[in-house]
Amino acid sequence: MAPNAHEAKMAHPRIAAGVLFFDAAGRVLTVEPSCKDYWEIPDGYVETSESPLHAAIREVQEELGIAPPVGRLLAVDWAPNEAEGGDKVLYLFDGGQLTQDHLGAITLQPEELKSFAFVSPARISERTIPRLARRILAAAEARNEAVPVYLEHGQKPGSEAA
Numbered sequence: 001m002a003p004n005a006h007e008a009k010m011a012h013p014r015i016a017a018g019v020l021f022f023d024a025a026g027r028v029l030t031v032e033p034s035c036k037d038y039w040e041i042p043d044g045y046v047e048t049s050e051s052p053l054h055a056a057i058r059e060v061q062e063e064l065g066i067a068p069p070v071g072r073l074l075a076v077d078w079a080p081n082e083a084e085g086g087d088k089v090l091y092l093f094d095g096g097q098l099t100q101d102h103l104g105a106i107t108l109q110p111e112e113l114k115s116f117a118f119v120s121p122a123r124i125s126e127r128t129i130p131r132l133a134r135r136i137l138a139a140a141e142a143r144n145e146a147v148p149v150y151l152e153h154g155q156k157p158g159s160e161a162a
Contacts, residue, residue: 013087018043027118065107
């Protein structure tokens, strides 16, 4: 098999990374994008030669204007979407509970974000699209586990498709 034919069969996914932040009540920090009709978490695409962790840290600094410590990996989600360029792998990291100092220092990137709010896990699916809601909830649950969770379209393999 020619090298080009072999490479043509290999996946070339887009990679994104985000951070879950929480408040004292266990609610998840969500952000309202300027260009979408649903809420998200602080996240973005990994750039060339950048690790997913460093991309997550960079995106938090760019989007929220803060640099809190970012902890361990909570979830990896294989979630291709033809409308968004095909193969995609998403990493979610644990940002822990934001301090009052960090909350007071949040400065939203005006070109991208309109607002932010903490949302209870029970209401996440009301704020965002189903695949992101599943990913957020699975990652939040993984905070109580010793290892990250592997997901496909926001679900553990073998669970009922949505």
